[in-house]
Structures are given as C-alpha cells and as structure tokens.
Amino acid sequence: MTLKPSPENILSLGMSFWNAKALLSAVELGVFDALAEAPAGLAMLRDKLGLHERSARDFLDALVALNLLEREDGVYRNTAETDFFLVRARPSYVGGLLEMANARLYESWGHLTEALKTGRRQSENKEEGDLFAALYADPERLRGFLAAMSGVSAGAANAIAAKFPWAGYKSFVDVGAAQGMVPVTLAQAHPHLTGGGFDLPQVQPIFDEFVAANGLSDRLRFYPGDFFAGALPCADVIVMGHILHDWDLDQKRLLLKKAHDALPSGGALIVYEALIDDARRENAFGLLMSLNMLIETSGGFDYTGADCQGWMTEAGFSHTRVEHLLGPDSMVIGIK
Numbered sequence: 001m002t003l004k005p006s007p008e009n010i011l012s013l014g015m016s017f018w019n020a021k022a023l024l025s026a027v028e029l030g031v032f033d034a035l036a037e038a039p040a041g042l043a044m045l046r047d048k049l050g051l052h053e054r055s056a057r058d059f060l061d062a063l064v065a066l067n068l069l070e071r072e073d074g075v076y077r078n079t080a081e082t083d084f085f086l087v088r089a090r091p092s093y094v095g096g097l098l099e100m101a102n103a104r105l106y107e108s109w110g111h112l113t114e115a116l117k118t119g120r121r122q123s124e125n126k127e128e129g130d131l132f133a134a135l136y137a138d139p140e141r142l143r144g145f146l147a148a149m150s151g152v153s154a155g156a157a158n159a160i161a162a163k164f165p166w167a168g169y170k171s172f173v174d175v176g177a178a179q180g181m182v183p184v185t186l187a188q189a190h191p192h193l194t195g196g197g198f199d200l201p202q203v204q205p206i207f208d209e210f211v212a213a214n215g216l217s218d219r220l221r222f223y224p225g226d227f228f229a230g231a232l233p234c235a236d237v238i239v240m241g242h243i244l245h246d247w248d249l250d251q252k253r254l255l256l257k258k259a260h261d262a263l264p265s266g267g268a269l270i271v272y273e274a275l276i277d278d279a280r281r282e283n284a285f286g287l288l289m290s291l292n293m294l295i296e297t298s299g300g301f302d303y304t305g306a307d308c309q310g311w312m313t314e315a316g317f318s319h320t321r322v323e324h325l326l327g328p329d330s331m332v333i334g335i336k
C-alpha cells in the first residue's frame, strides 16, 4: 500500500513567516525585557507592553506554543533561553540581529521575487550601489546594523577562539570588525593576544565604546580605513567574517590578495561565513544567506568552502583547510 503524501511540511514551511514575525514583534515590543523584570499575568503584561485586548492573549499564548515563553497558573515568564539571549540589558543579548530583521530585512524580503527576476538589490536606498553607503547615511541604522553583527557573530567568535591554534600567534586584526564582537571574544579567551578591528571610520566610536565596556582598550585598537582603497594592517592572523559574501568575485579576490600581502610568512587568514556545503544541497541557511546578499548588495553572494579554498590558493596561500564552527557557520583557514 502506498502512503498518500502529506502536504504538512509544505504548508508549515510556507506559513513559517507567521512564526518569524511573532518572534520579531515580541523582541520589538520588549516582551522578554518586561518578563525579565518580573513574571506577570495577562492584564499586567498587556498594560506594560501596550497591547490591545483583542491581541494580547493570543499573541502571548502563541509565544508559549512556540517555546519562547512559559505560562503557569496564568503567569507568563521567559524560558531559560529567551531570558539569556533576548533580554536587551544582558551581555548575552543576540536580539540585535532580530531587531534588524524586523526593521529592515522583513520588508526587503517581501521583494524577493523582484530581486530574483532583476538581480537587483531591494533594501533601502536601492539607487545607492553600496549597501554600506546606504546604511551608514543614518546613524541609527549604522548603530543598529553593527549591533546586529554582534548577534550574528557571537557564536562563531567563541568557536574561533576555541578551535584555532592561537597559542602559535601573537597578534590579529579582524577586518570589517563592526562593533568588535570577534576581537573582544578572542582577547578575552587568549590574554597573550593583542590586535584590533579594521573598519570604515564611521564605525570607530561604536567599536571603541564596545571594547571599553569590555575593559579591553589597552589590548585592542581600531584601524580606520577602506579596504578597497589601501593596504590592510599587518598582523600574524587576519580574520574576515561575513565580509567576502558582501562583494562580487573580483572584489572577493582583491580582498584575499590584500590579506595575503598583509600577513607574514606562516601567518594565517581565517574567513568565516555560513559556508554553503560543497554539494550545494544541505546548508539551506547558507544558500538563503546568499539570497539575502542578493536582496542587500549589488554583487554579493555566499560560496562553498571549496570555492574559498580555490580563491585562497590563487591569492598565494600555501595550505588551506575548512573547519566547522557552530550551526551553519564554518571557517576557511589559509596559511601563507
């Protein structure tokens, strides 16, 4: 007897934007912040969050059903996970990414079909060729974007700190460091390391503030610059996280060449991304990230570990290897 196929997976995937938007609105409304102050019943929480009486119960109970809140005897509280990761005041907060997804990407992804047909970016200031020029024209968006990057890179930063053989190196520069999550994590984990972050000059105050808040201003510094205009700062190790995927193939090759030029013999380049698996059939997040680059940038795309190893070899690196980090993220290491 052949089983009748079930449409369940197809329909749940097609409607999964409901789940995503419920979570994004919960972060925007500060549900998890309110419950971190004190668990609360429906009426109190509705009041605190400014929810309409028509929506409050269904919304909060939907969050319970999505395992984002717990409810016992009518009292709502955060789960251990949401209390750790989604309370703004905690250093472990990763909601910056979700705030950006809510404020920018959710709407831009509404134009995916157009992007698929035209190949053109769909996020704000479409006429601006460069995502960063478009983003950084507004200081609030700049700050939001850089904080979002910390959310994206926090897990990978811990894994890079643990998995790369740092004992053999003294200095590093994170190229395109944003707020500085990777430099801070590496410096905290390895007290012998010094280094810093290279990024556009507008990023400096936000980087310096984050480094100072983590008590690392004596070991980490900011290098202002445009990586297409000049040389990269020299260091034993150069890190590039979520950088290459922003750019087209010629720009990727140019950045790899500049990294090679800035390293000493024996130095290492660490490129990390949500690398697409070599067979391009498993890492859905990596493939969708590449479509996110279609939505966000003029020529950017994600790539496989084998692609990156090939470009590194062309740039002059003598050994390359790929290592999994965490979830969808992996790193490609190139040794000069």
Ligand SMILES: C[S@@+](CC[C@H](N)C(=O)[O-])C[C@H]1O[C@@H](n2cnc3c(N)ncnc32)[C@H](O)[C@@H]1O
Binding pocket: 132, 149, 150, 152, 153, 175, 176, 177, 178, 179, 198, 199, 200, 203, 225, 226, 227, 228, 240, 241, 242, 243, 246
């Ligand atoms: C997608 S973010 C990645 C941030 C961080 N490495 C991470 O993984 O979370 C790209 C970074 O590259 C920086 N950037 C963009 N264009 C640049 C340029 N021309 N020169 C230097 N940095 C640039 C941006 O300011 C931003 O911080």
